[in-house]
Amino acid sequence: MIISQQKPFEEILTILGEKKRVFLIGCSLCATLCQSGGEEQVIEMKERLIGEGKEVSGHVVIEAVCHILNSKKELAAHKAALKETDAVLVMACGAGVQTVTELKKIPVMAALDTLFLGNVKRFGQFEERCSLCGECILNKTGGICPVTTCSKGLLNGPCGGMHDGKCEIDPERDCAWVKIYDRLEELGQLETFEEIFALKDYSKGIKPKALILERGKKVL
Amino acid sequence: MNFQQSLTQNQFTITTEIGPPKGTDTSEMLAQASKIKDRVHAMNVTDNQSSIMRLGSLAACHLLKEQGIDPIYQLTCRDRNRLALQSDLLSASALGLRNVLALTGDHPQVGDHPQAKPVFDVDSTQLLQIIGRLNEGRDLSTQFMNKPLTEGTALKGKTDLFPGAVVCPEANPIKPQLLRFSKKVVAGAKFFQTQAIYDFEKFENFMKYARDLGAKILAGILLLRSAGMARYLNKNVPGIMVPDHLIKEMESSAHPLETGIKIAARQISQLKGICNGVHIMAIGLEDKVLDILDEAGI
Numbered sequence: 001m002i003i004s005q006q007k008p009f010e011e012i013l014t015i016l017g018e019k020k021r022v023f024l025i026g027c028s029l030c031a032t033l034c035q036s037g038g039e040e041q042v043i044e045m046k047e048r049l050i051g052e053g054k055e056v057s058g059h060v061v062i063e064a065v066c067h068i069l070n071s072k073k074e075l076a077a078h079k080a081a082l083k084e085t086d087a088v089l090v091m092a093c094g095a096g097v098q099t100v101t102e103l104k105k106i107p108v109m110a111a112l113d114t115l116f117l118g119n120v121k122r123f124g125q126f127e128e129r130c131s132l133c134g135e136c137i138l139n140k141t142g143g144i145c146p147v148t149t150c151s152k153g154l155l156n157g158p159c160g161g162m163h164d165g166k167c168e169i170d171p172e173r174d175c176a177w178v179k180i181y182d183r184l185e186e187l188g189q190l191e192t193f194e195e196i197f198a199l200k201d202y203s204k205g206i207k208p209k210a211l212i213l214e215r216g217k218k219v220l
Numbered sequence: 221m222n223f224q225q226s227l228t229q230n231q232f233t234i235t236t237e238i239g240p241p242k243g244t245d246t247s248e249m250l251a252q253a254s255k256i257k258d259r260v261h262a263m264n265v266t267d268n269q270s271s272i273m274r275l276g277s278l279a280a281c282h283l284l285k286e287q288g289i290d291p292i293y294q295l296t297c298r299d300r301n302r303l304a305l306q307s308d309l310l311s312a313s314a315l316g317l318r319n320v321l322a323l324t325g326d327h328p329q330v331g332d333h334p335q336a337k338p339v340f341d342v343d344s345t346q347l348l349q350i351i352g353r354l355n356e357g358r359d360l361s362t363q364f365m366n367k368p369l370t371e372g373t374a375l376k377g378k379t380d381l382f383p384g385a386v387v388c389p390e391a392n393p394i395k396p397q398l399l400r401f402s403k404k405v406v407a408g409a410k411f412f413q414t415q416a417i418y419d420f421e422k423f424e425n426f427m428k429y430a431r432d433l434g435a436k437i438l439a440g441i442l443l444l445r446s447a448g449m450a451r452y453l454n455k456n457v458p459g460i461m462v463p464d465h466l467i468k469e470m471e472s473s474a475h476p477l478e479t480g481i482k483i484a485a486r487q488i489s490q491l492k493g494i495c496n497g498v499h500i501m502a503i504g505l506e507d508k509v510l511d512i513l514d515e516a517g518i
Contacts, residue, residue, distance in 0.1 A: 151327055152298075152338065156345040157400030159324045160388045160415055161458030168458035169329040181396040193396075196403050199302065199346050199360070 001030040002093040003118035003126045004037065007111060012045075012089070013052060015109050019086035022049055023078070024059035025100060027092035032061075033120065036112050037091030045091065045111070057085045065096030072103055082106070134204035140192055142183035147200070150176035155197035157181075222290045223262035223319055224382045226497075227411055227436050233497030234518065235292060235413065235438055236509050237264035238284075240275035246283055252506040257289045259513050262319060264292040264413070264499070268299060270457060271331025278308060282315045292384070293317050296325025301341040302350070302360055309354055313379035321384045321413065322347040322404075326458055344385055345400065348407035354379040385409040387437075388459050389426035390419055398429060405433045413499040415459045416442035418466065420490055427494055438497040441487050443508055444480040447471040481508060485515030 007015075016022060024042050031037030039061050046056045058081030062074045075082065082088070087107045090097040094114040101108045118126035131148040137155075138145055147153045151169050158177035161168025165178045184190050226233045238253055240246070253263060263284060267277040281291035293312050300308065312320065324344040328336040342350065350360060358372030385404045391397035401412070412430070417423050417439045430437050442460065444450050447470040450462040466483060473479035488498050500509050 151329070152324060152340040152343075154324060154340065154343045156343050156403055158391070158396050159344075159458075160386060160391070161326060161330075162388075162391060162397070163458065163461070164392050169327045177396055177400075178393060181393075181399070185395075190399075193399055194403070196345055196349065196407055199342055202341065 001033060001118060001120065001126075002095070003115045003128075004031055004034050004093050004112040005115055006036045006041065006091070007113055009048060012109075012111055016049075016054070016087060016089070019107065021055045021057045021084055021086045023057045023082055023085040023088045025065060025075075025088060025090045025092065025096075026059070026061040027065045027096055028061050028063045031065075031092050031096070031112065034126070035124070037061075042091055045089070057081045062092075065090065065092040065099050068099045068102060071096075071099045075100075075103060132205070132209075133200075133202075134206075134209065135201055137197075137200070140195075140197070142180050142187060142189065142192070144176060144180045144183055146176045146180060149174075149179075155200060157193070221261070223292065224410075226261045230496070232492060232518075233262075233438060234260045234500070234513070235262045235264060235497065236260050236500045236502065236506065237266055237292075237294075238280070238506055239266045239269050239504070240277060240280040242272070242274045244275065246275065246280065249280065250283060250287060253284055253289055254287055255507045256509045257287065259510060259518075260500075261497075262290040262292050264294055264321060267294040267296045267323070267325070268331070269326075271298065271326045271328045271333070271336075273331070273333055278312055278315070278317075281312070281317050285316060290319065291317060292319040292321050294321045294323060295347070296323045297340050297342050297344060297347055298325030298328065299339055301339055305342060305347060306350060306354065306359055309351060309379055309381065310375075313354075313381060314377075318380060319382045319384065320351060321386065322351065322409070323386060330456070330458060345403050345407045348383050348385060348404055348409050351379070351381050351383040352408040355381055382410055383408055384411040384413065386414065387412045387426075387430075388415045389417065389423050390415065390461065391459075394422075394426075398426075401430075401435075402433055405435050409435070411436045411438065411496075413438045414440040416440045416462070416501065417487065417491070418461070418463050420494075423491075424494060430495075436497075437495040438499040439491045439495045441484050441491075441498050441500045441512070443484050443500065443502040443505060443512065444470055444476075445505065446476045446480075477505075477508070481511045481515055484512045488512070488516040488518065 026037040026042035042059050058078050062071050065071050089109050089111050090100050091111045097110045116128040119129050121127050133147050158175050162175040165175055167173040167175050184193050265277040265280045277294050281293045284291045322344045328338050357375045357378035361373045387401045447467050450467045453460045470476050502508050
């Protein structure tokens with residue numbers, strides 16, 4: 001899921017500036033689990049903004065704001081309120097914010113910082129393990145991604161900064177390559193580590209990426 | 221005799237390193253370098269060491285070469301993608317530089333521009349392969365390293381570089397580090413300089429492994445000037461772990477710098493006969509390399 005965090009409230013007030021009537025949009029998926037833009041946070045935001053002298057023209061929590069067609073439908077129900085709005089404050093990831101940018105001609109503001117594609121370790125604990133690089137190499141690295149979990153994204157083993165199995169930039173963080181080594185050793189696949197990993201094809205990850213599925217084509 | 225000849229002829233080879241200034245005034249760097257040039261085979265020039273922005277290692281190597289010093293051009297993957305790395309290697313070769321130390325580089329987070337975008341398009345093992353390729357007169361364009369050499373674009377004039385790399389024989393755990401080391405040998409590293417060595421038993425074990433691979437090793441010696449410095453290095457410089465007994469020795473000394481020189485000389489004497497040479501890191505006190513070598517009787 002997409003991990004996000006609310007910007008400091010003072011920053012949100014600065015972004016809104018003189019804009020008086022605000023419409024709030026939350027997301028019932030990722031931002032809800034991250035407690036950054038679920039129903040609860042949207043209501044809390046509404047109250048805080050009113051407390052600062054703003055008017056809240058309406059609010060809605062959409063299932064997957066990133067889904068443009070779905071969001072268009074949901075927002076159509078709030079047409080009247082949106083007409084009376086100076087700014088839309090979106091409490092969803094960057095993808096969600098840009099859905100609203102595409103749909104509405106009024107100023108759209110991001111209330112969250114979008115952090116990463118995360119695994120949920122336990123409730124309220126998220127970790128980045130995949131960075132959407134466009135070419136998965138997990139089959140050669142014991143199922144642990146060095147592109148993401150090594151701070152340098154190295155492909156041929158631990159750097160000189162590894163200390164007691166930890167990363168040079170954070171003594172709390174495990175060295176990805178020590179973990180990969182242990183895993184491959186456990187699986188009896190160390191010969192994969194011995195091979196020199198070729199340069200990565202970063203052209204596979206050129207942004208912005210897009211994918212169009214062929215219509216009518218059967219998936220396996 | 222230059223660095224490459226000294227190593228090839230199995231002489232105990234001495235290198236040291238010099239850090240370019242933060243700014244354009246190279247007078248102090250050159251003055252320090254000229255004081256020690258006759259006592260060392262080569263001088264490493266660091267590349268934005270510890271991710272602290274400084275004058276470039278390529279320009280500094282060129283200036284040292286003009287003074288008759290054999291420089292070792294340190295090149296990290298932190299700040300350059302594959303285009304810049306190849307281009308800088310061609311530039312180095314055109315300026316007559318031969319020795320290159322291929323490094324991954326510290327993360328920008330540990331330096332003075334932590335907001336910088338880290339590059340790491342290539343890692344040090346792959347950089348060694350790139351050097352091998354340029355030496356064969358081919359570049360990386362249109363194909364990747366796993367494709368046959370003949371598919372690369374032919375260069376107008378090939379490089380003649382003598383590639384080296386680094387290894388941390390005291391890394392814990394050691395096994396992944398050793399595998400990476402052997403990959404660097406396969407990738408074409410002709411010599412290795414190590415991070416500071418303190419545990420000689422561990423180092424001898426490492427040397428057995430290195431000798432089997434046919435790798436030439438220059439053991440790292442780091443000049444300590446105070447107990448405080450040792451603690452600072454342990455805390456802030458990735459890969460350096462000064463043991464407590466040396467910190468205590470420094471602490472109880474009335475003249476810590478002299479003690480530091482003695483410790484370094486003692487370490488060199490211990491290493492003679494074990495490895496192919498030493499790499500002395502004096503970090504700003506380059507002229508003290510002379511005292512260390514005198515004390516060690518070299």
